[in-house]
Each structure stands twice: as C-alpha cells, then as structure tokens.
Amino acid sequence: MTVYGFHASHEQVPPADLLTAVVRAEEAGFTAAMCSDHFSPWSQRQGESGFAWSWLGAAMQATALPFGVVTAPGQRYHPAIIAQAMATLASMFPDRFWAALGSGEAANEHITGQRWPRKALRNQRLAECVGVMRSLLDGEEVSHDGLVTVDRARLWTRPRTPPPLIGAAVSPETAGWCAGWADGLITVNSPIEQLRQVVAAYRDSGGAGPACLQVHLSYHPDADEALRLAHDQWRSNLFAPPFPWDVETPELFDQASERVLPAEMHEVVRISAEPQQHAAWLQEYADLGFDEIYLHHVGKEQSEFIDVFGAKVLPQLEVTSR
Template identity: 60%
Template sequence: MTTVGFHASHEQMPPRLLLEAVARAEQAGFTAAMCSDHFAPWSVRQGHSGYAWSWLGAALQATRFSLGVVTAPGQRYHPAVTAQKVATLAEMFPGRFWAALGSGEAINEHITGDRWPPKDERDARLLESVEVMRRLLAGEEVTADGRIRVDRARLWSRPAVPPELFAAAVSPDTAHAAASWADGVITVDQPRDALREFIDAYRGSGGRGQVAVQVHLSWAGTDDEALAIAHEQWRQSLVPAHLAWELDRPEDFDARTAEATPTQVAETLLVSADPSRHLDHLLGIASLGVDRIYLHHVGTEQTRFIEVFGERVVPELEAVST
C-alpha cells in the first residue's frame, strides 16, 4: 500500500491552525503527515514560519499516525542538538517520528551570521552531521574536530529504536550519495522522467529504504480559483533549485518572481478543481514504485481540501501496491 500523507506548511499558516489541520487530516483518512522546518517563509505573502519542533510535539500528541520533518543540521542547528530533539520525539512517540536531513537553504541558515558555504562544502558538512547524529543515537559519547566540532556529547534520553533518518534530495547525484547513509529518501514532485531517474539513482546505488515524494498542488472549487491560489502563494516554485538554495530573504524570492504570470506558475504544479485529475497524476507517481506521497495543497484554507481529497483521492491512492 502507498502511504498518503498530509504536508503541513509552516510557511503559510500559524501553528495553531496547522495543528487543527493535521488532526483533521488524520480524521479524513490521511495515514501520515510531514512538515517543513523553516525560519522564514518563501514569500512575504505567505507570512508565517512557526518553530517546527515545538509544533511536532503537539502534533504527535494530537494524532496517532507518523509524522516527519525535513531539516538541515550543521549551521542553524548543531547536529548534537538536532540529535537530542530527534531522540526526544522518538522516545515519546515510538515508531511514529522520522526526520529527513538536507544540506540546507540560505533563507533559513543565514540567520547565524556565519558564512554560507558552497554546495560541495554543505554536502560534506551534512555527511559529518549525519555521522555525529548516528553515533549519538546509538548511545556513544562523541567528540569530533572536523567541519562539525563536538566535545564529549552524549544523549542521556534515547528511544529504544533509533528513528529513521531519510535524505532530503532533489538531483540524481544527491540521491546516489544518499544511498550510502540514508534509511530512505524524500524528494519533490518532478517531471516523470526526472523522477524515474532520481529513483533509479537511489536504488541503483544500493538504496534500500523507502522513497517518498512531496507533491505541491492547487485545488479549489473552480480552476480559476485554484490558479489564483497558486499564483498568490506558490510562485517561488519558478526559482531554480540551485538559486533557491542561495537567496536568503523572502523579499528576494518575491523580487525574482514579481513578473510571474499565473500560467507560468501553473507549469510547476498541478492546478485543477477536478480531484480526478489530481488522482491520475498521483497514481502516475505511485506507479514508479514510490512508497509515500505527501500532499501539499498550496492554499491557506485547508479544510475543504482535506475533506474532498480524504474522500475522493486518498482511498484510491492508498490502494496502490508499491
């Protein structure tokens, strides 16, 4: 069966309403959830960015399904601190929490005032961070003196079974590298051939964990309304990935996409009032052997989306064998 999850976008809603939404998603039939871990939203128009880790504790208590987070140890968070957060949630909610680790984005990490490294350095820093976290979660006392410095750190409260640590990745090269260390891999929706290449890179390099895909979509009562929502809330999707890692303020993303048309935005995600069109698209993703699909409606009003997709999309999608 395909796991069908709800994506909780901290960039777009206040934490209180997002907590209500994730509980409603479980009631509607979604079987999992995940969230973003941003310090700032992508756009001034989005206007929110709650602290994911505080919210996760409340969300896990308010639900019974699995929840995960995409986060970046190494700059904004020391990996020993990230390991402690991960361990605490996994100890309180056994088998229900996972984290996906990535090399980060300047919009979130620049706040420390430290230099924002080139991508190859960030990737190397991520691998060192993963090693530190794995050792701490295994109960070791850790000292390190590389890109990541650690002095005799030890986790005193740990889960009986360490949680899954996925890799957050976009390119086949990153998927290939992730196969050596990750318990699974999560990416964003891409053109079908590109997504197939990504999965093949992970599997072909020895990756045996689950593959998850986060799908951004826009749904509303009419196509015009769905298009207006996408244009208002999600036009940063037009910024290429290599540049999105480097821009460090919501205002920069807004400036880059100020002239974007609704039609241009609609080329980056599925925009439709017809749930069956969304289902067909999602079934195509599942057919590639994807184990988990997390749905993110890019609007700020989630109730009707959750109800409609919980009734008309989730059951059909869940029935797909992977």
C-alpha cells in the first residue's frame, strides 16, 4: 500500500487558505501532507510565500496527519536553527514529522547577500549541515568550523525520537549520494525511465528508507481550463537544472518563461480532466516503488481538486490507513 499525501504550496496559496485545504484533504482521505519552504514564489503570478515553519505548527495541530517539509539548511537557515525547529515540532507531535534536505535554490537563498556557491560546494555544505543537525538532534553539544560555523550549540528541547532527515534529489547521481546519509529519498515527477533510474540509484547505493515522490498535476473538469491553470501557474518550472537552481528572482523566471507554449506543460505537469487518468498515472508511480506520493495541484484553488480526488481517485488506489 502507498501513502497518498497532499502537498501544500506556499508559493501559490495564502497560509490561512492552505490550512483550510489540508484539513479538507484529511477529511477527503489523504493520509499525509507535506509543504514547500520558500522565501519567494517561482512567478509573480503565484504571488505568495508564507513561512513554512509557522504554518506547520498550526497545520499539525489542526490535523492528525504526518507532515514533511522540503528545506535547505546552510545559507538562509543556520543548521542549528533548523534543527531546533525540527526538534520542537517532533517534540509536540511525536512520530509525525520529517524534513527533506536539499542544497537549495538561489531564488530563496540569495536574500542573505552571500555568494551563491557552485553545486559541488552546496552539496558539501549540505553534508556538513546534516552532520551538525544529526548531532544536535542526538543531544550533543556541537562546534563546527567549515562551510558552516557552529559554536557550542545544544538543543535543550528534543523529541524522544529524532525526526527522519530525507534526501532531496532529481538525478540518479544525487539519489545515490543521498543513500549514504539520508533516512529516505524524495524526488519530483519526471519521465518514467528517469524516475526508475533515480529509485534504482538510491536502492542500489544502500538506501533503505522510504522513496517519496512529489507529483505536479492539474485537474479541472474542463480539459482546456486544466491546461490553462498549468500554463498560468507552473510554466516557470519547465526548465531543467541547473537553471532553476541559479535564477534569483520571480521576475527573471517570468522573463525566461514568456515563450513557453501551453502544450509544453505536459512535460512537467500531469494534466487531465479525467479522474481515471490521474489514478492511472499515480498507480504507475506506485508501481515504480514509491512508498509515498504527494499530490500538488498547481492551481491556486484547491477545494475541487481535493473533493474530486477524495471521491474518485483515491478509492481506485491502495491507500495506507493512518
């Protein structure tokens, strides 16, 4: 059986509306949730970017769902501060919280005014952050001098069990690297063969934790409107790495995506007016070996998507019970 969760996109939806949506998702049959952690949206049209860590406390209190967040320690966030935030949530809501750690995007991290490092250095910095965070979550006093600096930090409030630290990857190479330190893997929907390679790289390198997938989709009962929503809200996300890692502002993403055609959106978003088609796509992902699949409807309005998927999509799938 597979976990099917709701993804809360802070770049697109005001936090109060996202709170209403996640409560509705639980009632509709989703068995987990996760959220993004951005300082700015991908596009001016998206127009939001609430603070994930404030929202997570409210969302976990309002539901009984397990929650995760995708975040990037090392520049915008000092690893000791993120470890403290994780420990507090995991202490209040035992065994219900995980965090996926990535090397970040300039769009969120450039705000500190620090130089944006090349990818190899960002991975090295992330590895240092993981070591610092694990030691802190284990109750150690930590001092560290490297790409991040820590001076005699200690977490005084800790959960009985440290929250899982999941590795975020979009390539087989990074997935294999994550297997060496992460408690699981998360990636985003891409062509089936690439996803198969990502999962295989993680497993073949010794990764034993859950394999998680975030699926970008667009649903509307009118097929033309489903495509319009995807093109309006998600065309800035059409570009392959390293482009999205290195662009700094929503305005630049919008300029780059001015000539993206609606038909091109099928490359990055599952777009259909048919619940049966969405169920078939999700089953295909589950068959690849993903243990947890998080659904992100790329439109701003979430209610219809939640209700339709709760009534017509999730019942066609083998969904874990909470």
